[in-house]
Amino acid sequence: MTTLINPVGHPTMVPKDIAPANSAAFSPNLYRWMKARGHAYKDGGVAETVYRVLPNSRLAKEFGAGTLMIGCPYGQYEGDTDFSGSMLMAVLCNGSKATRYCYVGAMHSLEVVDGFWDSYLKVGRCAIDPEHNEHFHGGERYSVTGDVRTCLWCGEQHQKTIMPRTIFDESWSTI
């Protein structure tokens, strides 16, 4: 007997909640991927969520520990441990062109990033990059006043530090 499971990444969200038209904080490419390749339920809710690759796991050999993946359990039969999804960074870069794969037995390699969609709905791509190290395309991220920049997506403020650097140019001339 086959038991199909319906994975739930978020119980009420619909793809248009993360449309870039709603906020510059939302990734146009993630929205495209969710529309083209994601599973949304008729009465609301999406199957996909974000997972982190566990250290010393099978997927860690392929992607490195800590890599973020988006997808859901494949769920074709009871006890199925396959994962269906893509690398989150590939989705952010390539949108709907990022292919979705079935990774055999990969659910053992993954842990759910708790509350991913709830924080994405609040602060958009800052939920993916809380350190503010990435340079995302699409959507103005900062407003700068003097030495302080304010993240327009999550409100975090950063102080600019300028470190002086001395450069010597060496040349040789006849005596």
Ligand SMILES: [Zn+2]
């Ligand atoms: Zn931010």
